[in-house]
Amino acid sequence: MLNKVVKKNINSINLTILFFSVIVFFFPFFRGLYFEREFYVASMIMSVMAAIVFFRNIKNKEKIKFYSPIEYFATAFVLIYLFTFPFSVNEHLASFEIIKNLTYFIFFIVIVYNLKTDKDISLINWSLILIGTIASIIGLGSALGTFSYKGAFVDGMINSTFQYHNTFGAYMLAVLFLAMGEIAEEDNLKKYLLSGFGYIVFLGFILSYSRGAWILLPVVGIIAFILLNTDGLKRVLISFIAVIFSFSMTISHIYQGIKEQNSFIGWLSIVIGIAITAMVIFLLDKLLNKLPKINIRKRTIIIVLLISLVIILILFVNGVLIEYLPHSIAERIKGINLKTFTVVERGVFYKDALKIIKDYPIIGVGGGGWQTLYSMYKTYDYTTTQAHNYIIQTWIEIGTLGLIILIGLYLSTLWSSYRIIKSINNDKLFNKMLGVICATLVLILHSTIDFDMALGAYAFFVWAMLGTIVAVEKRYVNKYSETAKRLTISFIVPMLLSIVLLFTSGMFHLGYVNAMKAVESVKNKDYVKAQKYFERAARQNPFRANYKFDLGTIQYNIGIKLKSKELIEKSKQNIENAIRLNERDFKILANSIAIYLRRGDIDKGEELLQKLQKYHPLNDHTYISSIEIYYNIGHHYLKKGNIDKAKDYFKKVISINEEVIQKNQELEKIQKELLKDINDIPSSYVEERFKINLDQKSIQLVNSAKDILNKLK
Template sequence: MNWITFACLSVVLIVTPFQGGLYYESDMRIWELVIIPLFIIHLLWFSFKHATILIRNKNYFLVFLLPLMYVLTIPFAINPSGNMDTILRFITYACFFLMIFWIKESTTISKLLPYVFHLLGIELLIFTFAELFDVMPMQESMVGCGGERACGPFRYPNTFAAIIGAYWFYTMAIVVHRKRFDWAGVLLAGVMIGYGVILLHTYSRGSYLFFGVTFVLALLLLWKRWKRFVIISIVSMMLSFGLFSLMSIEPDQPAEVVPNSFKERVTDMSPSTNTAVARFDFYKQALAMSKDAPWTGFGGESWYMYYPEHEKAGGLNQTHNGYLDLLIEIGWVGVLVYAAVFAWLIYQVIKVRAYAVDQTHGTGVILALMMVFGHSLVDYDFSYGRIWLLVFWLFGIGVKRVEARHI
């Protein structure tokens, strides 16, 4: 049973990026019909065969507080169908998360979780490079794709950049902790350079910003290996930038050390830019909106119902801030519950990292989560179901495996 579930969850992780990152409900619905029934079957199986597994992992049922917060908004939801869609989404995420922990009690499966994560990263690299070289062009996009910007299968460069940045830091932590630089180390270093090239090709200023913030955190977490970390990071980034510049050379145009498009994008990082001003306006509107229902919120997918001028202003039906989305939808009570649940999960990862002999995965998970959660301050990453599945898979890697004698 564990292996069947592991195979199913791995397929979900690997396939779902190519469904627009599960942004749209039509794509999400398919996997809700797979994951929730699979969870129920698994729950019944363990209840009769291995009830002790459920008891040992009982604390992780706290993740069901996440959909519960949306259930509590049902009487106040201004978009009832959207709220129900969000409830189903978070039930699906919670089921996905719990099944990871149940099957992780198998020693072999526990060791395979990071490999599946790496497999997805390499898959994203191959797909994105194929698209950049017009081997596998894709026309559909959400917003921001086009020209030199890499969007990946998510079809939105900013969210894709946050994910690639998370992969860069996770891989970097593994390379830094390796005892010897063998063929596996060379492969990981090459993949890390590839992530750097793609990250640069996203031209995502928000991701560049939070990459820098996460880099500082990495320096703090890896202070015992800071020389190795600095050397590996600098060499990797220099090689990534060199390849990025080579890929940016246009025929019949003089070669540039730094592509003009990149220079313009980076030098334009200012609170006074049009996109920054528009987002600050969204944030002000979101905070003002939250004051009308500070405790309960307006339910799932309520932003565009409450603020129709948003679309007229040329934006999407999002606040471009995942945390303000939550504040609008589930109020301060819900936000505090979410913060408490994820703070507890991050504490579990930190606790394992503090006492584990091998700190590789713990460090990588913390840095990857920092990149994702940090970038969500400036974009609507939380609207992608794929982001939540990735986050819960990272927690599955980072939190201690519960020992069991017979699985």
């Protein structure tokens, strides 16, 4: 009898959704899948699993049938990245973006065509709730000094496995809304477990110090409370009150534990907080059950909630409630305004991004375009590989056409969500989907003010939610099935895509592995072995410029030592190929200039130096290198007796110095206008970012060039 029950329970589990939920479960624990090394592995795993599922779909003679606008826009979004690849300014980063988006897309297709029941939705939700809980525990443990997890707690803010506090904060908030959807339908012991998880996740959310995520809590929360059905709203309110009450009772002790690095106080407070959460839920349930049945209308509850929210906001603004919060949290709340350095800096990023878009308006510059080009366009010398706004970054990468598709994807998500909310009569399913929709809204909205989508774990969360919305729309909102024209595609197409993706990700991963082996060989001074590994890496990832450049550098050094013309010629070809692949890379340009000048090819060296000046006009080392190179070339011609040539280059040294003075005047003006009335500027930031700083050697060379020119008059 027991065996039959167990077998029945196992058969009721959707194994496809279970396996993919388990896969996604582990993604945040690999640095949020921000870096290529981890993402290639994730892509390979996803590709293998997806190919198996698609093969089964083919065997069952199933077809892909597009019903939802989301499917059309999602497909178009991936295709335009493929279409713009030949026009990309950085083929390596563009190919990486294609791999990322193809991986998300096949995951999306798996979810859409395999999610069958509301239990499948819960399977995904619970997986993500567990991820959020464990990620929060890792962050709290790092903050309390219980264990060391690199990058999980930095500058007093919890980053957890994401290694970035804002993305972690937004992820935690989205998890809270998924938990809300599950709590709204649970009236048993599960609600205690979910509420306990909710308390832990809420701690991580607050201690992320992500102001953007904090703002989204009341915004999206109000929408959720308005839309929840009456019974679900009551359950969620009880849980919410319990979590907030336990948080208020324990946060000062947890903060003390973090400040003093006292794990015992911290974890004891957290355990007490979980107990308080359960106790409050139990007492409120008992109280409501003993009270006479009063039919309180949902409208009344919403009005009371809105009034309470307004009162709380007034108390916060007047500083009444802030006094009871830990100092760092209170200061962070006070800093929520448009006159903070973070807001001003984001505005500069967006303004500079629009300069790039103006030059490449239609099809953009390909994946990684911002990272490749921003040095040429930036207002002052900040450093960021991301535009901190997914919409703007997409606009840069795939142009106005891509922007239209992305906006279409977002609008169709809103439309499909609206249709689900209007059409579903099953209260339990409605509550689950409201949690999914609110989580999606949080993830998308926060990505418009930060670079969350650059982290693969975050993006997988988004695409899991989109897939869930489409799957539910197909199965429960049936108007499309009879009336709309459908695009039908064989599962052979995504299966082939999965195989190609597996091969490409595998090759690029091997390229990375061999490059790391080459670096290790260089450290051990085994240059022959390093050459062999770099040759493999350059073949396995032909788009990565630094592999070819490093190979060329190794070949040049070995060629010089062995006096091998063949190796020196190969070196020249590889370095030229590296420059062709990415002539905007600072390190490649700077090192190539040094190699060409060492070879005596002054014209080529000077040509590359001009590119360095063009592409990196605010980098200190651009001007330090230019002064030294022009001075050395001038000295070279002076020794040869070519006075006119020498004078030309010494004049260039002085010209570079004058250019630095002029740029510094412009930067000083920008700094005064930009940072007016901004009080939270990081120390030394102005000196480092709003000024080109020449080192002492460069200043001496400028003075020497002036003296030489005076003598040569």
